[in-house]
Amino acid sequence: MALPPLVEPAAELTIDEIRRYSRHLIIPDVGMDGQKRLKNAKVLAVGAGGLGSPALLYLAAAGVGTLGIIDFDTVDESNLQRQVIHGVSDVGRPKAESAADSIREINPLVNVIIHNTALDRDNVLELFSQYDLIVDGTDNFATRYMVNDAAVLLGKPYVWGSIYRFDGQASVFWEEHGPCYRCLYPEPPPPGMVPSCAEGGVLGVLCASIGSIQVNEAIKLITGIGEPLVGRLMVYDALEMEYRKIKVRKDPNCALCGENPTVTELLEDYEDFCGAVSAEAEEATQNATITARELKDWQDSGKDVFLVDVREPAEWEINRIPGAVLIPKGEILSGEALSRFPQDRQIVLHCKSGVRSAEALAAIKAAGFKDAVHVQGGIVSWVNTVDPSLPSY
Numbered sequence: 001m002a003l004p005p006l007v008e009p010a011a012e013l014t015i016d017e018i019r020r021y022s023r024h025l026i027i028p029d030v031g032m033d034g035q036k037r038l039k040n041a042k043v044l045a046v047g048a049g050g051l052g053s054p055a056l057l058y059l060a061a062a063g064v065g066t067l068g069i070i071d072f073d074t075v076d077e078s079n080l081q082r083q084v085i086h087g088v089s090d091v092g093r094p095k096a097e098s099a100a101d102s103i104r105e106i107n108p109l110v111n112v113i114i115h116n117t118a119l120d121r122d123n124v125l126e127l128f129s130q131y132d133l134i135v136d137g138t139d140n141f142a143t144r145y146m147v148n149d150a151a152v153l154l155g156k157p158y159v160w161g162s163i164y165r166f167d168g169q170a171s172v173f174w175e176e177h178g179p180c181y182r183c184l185y186p187e188p189p190p191p192g193m194v195p196s197c198a199e200g201g202v203l204g205v206l207c208a209s210i211g212s213i214q215v216n217e218a219i220k221l222i223t224g225i226g227e228p229l230v231g232r233l234m235v236y237d238a239l240e241m242e243y244r245k246i247k248v249r250k251d252p253n254c255a256l257c258g259e260n261p262t263v264t265e266l267l268e269d270y271e272d273f274c275g276a277v278s279a280e281a282e283e284a285t286q287n288a289t290i291t292a293r294e295l296k297d298w299q300d301s302g303k304d305v306f307l308v309d310v311r312e313p314a315e316w317e318i319n320r321i322p323g324a325v326l327i328p329k330g331e332i333l334s335g336e337a338l339s340r341f342p343q344d345r346q347i348v349l350h351c352k353s354g355v356r357s358a359e360a361l362a363a364i365k366a367a368g369f370k371d372a373v374h375v376q377g378g379i380v381s382w383v384n385t386v387d388p389s390l391p392s393y
């Protein structure tokens with residue numbers, strides 16, 4: 001389904017612009033008209049991370065006139081493997097500012113607007129209303145649902161992408177012409193079921209594959225050319241090198257864009273909607289949570305601690321707490337590893353940040369290890385409070 005252009009053309013292109021964009025101008029479908037529409041377009045990138053990095057670089061190079069960047073995070077060394085808009089000298093700087101500098105270097109004709117803040121329910125509607133199109137590169141479900149809800153409430157299209165290890169997905173959600181994200185995924189996955197990229201990893205170049213699809217779709221929407229990915233989900237498998245397109249229909253029962261919507265304004269709390277940990281895990285951690293410092297004190301005092309790292313082997317290769325044994329969460333939840341747990345020692349579980357260990361703790365307690373505890377904040381907290389010399393990730 002072809003759609004009309006999202007943006008009106010700018011009055012004219014300058015001589016500099018005509019020179020710079022000549023390879024666009026000679027494509028009949030883009031031409032002067034399309035380039036003027038790009039010039040007039042205002043696009044907001046949510047996140048200057050894995051997807052936002054390549055997306056912003058190409059949106060800038062393509063001549064999108066106004067580019068907004070919202071990101072509250074700072075550049076970390078572990079970002080550089082995929083977030084190619086940032087460089088070594090940017091480590092420690094706000095991502096939004098670092099990205100803006102790279103954009104200015106690529107194309108000084110772009111008006112860059114920096115939003116060095118977290119996207120939240122108090123600013124999302126006001127912010128989105130200043131732009132024609134949103135490019136969503138968020139990596140967590142709470143923000144993803146909030147982006148979707150805000151876009152639908154404002155009647156704005158947005159280009160969505162997600163990445164994990166070797167798998168990527170992309171689509172265009174535009175309530176007026178097709179389904180929304182909630183039509184595709186009515187409910188967030190149970191907490192702990194879907195690991196984040198920080199937990200599960202992501203092949204750096206996958207960001208470019210999916211980010212470039214997002215830019216491709218953004219350009220099509222702005223200029224009104226081709227068939228946008230509205231109502232279709234692009235699924236990419238980098239290992240098989242396979243792209244599949246799946247039809248996604250508008251769900252008449254969608255809580256947001258369906259016939260009888262129950263969500264008519266932004267939710268009070270998206271974190272809550274997506275749930276940090278499951279109810280079972282929440283209950284299991286009551287009076288069964290220690291700090292990294294307390295764990296260290298237990299170890300130093302000679303307490304007989306059976307310390308279990310429930311992360312994945314690849315994470316274990318990066319860093320580990322002395323004295324720990326590796327038993328990934330999956331082996332605990334399946335029951336497979338339960339025989340390895342001693343009855344007569346103090347069981348302490350930890351993961352990266354405390355979410356997976358809480359889930360594992362619920363399973364361990366259910367298996368009869370009533371005194372087991374987990375470490376709040378996981379190995380991240382251990383690095384921060386006990387041993388800063390350990391590498392972090």
Ligand SMILES: [Zn+2]
Binds near residue numbers: 179181184251255257
């Ligand atoms: Zn919907």
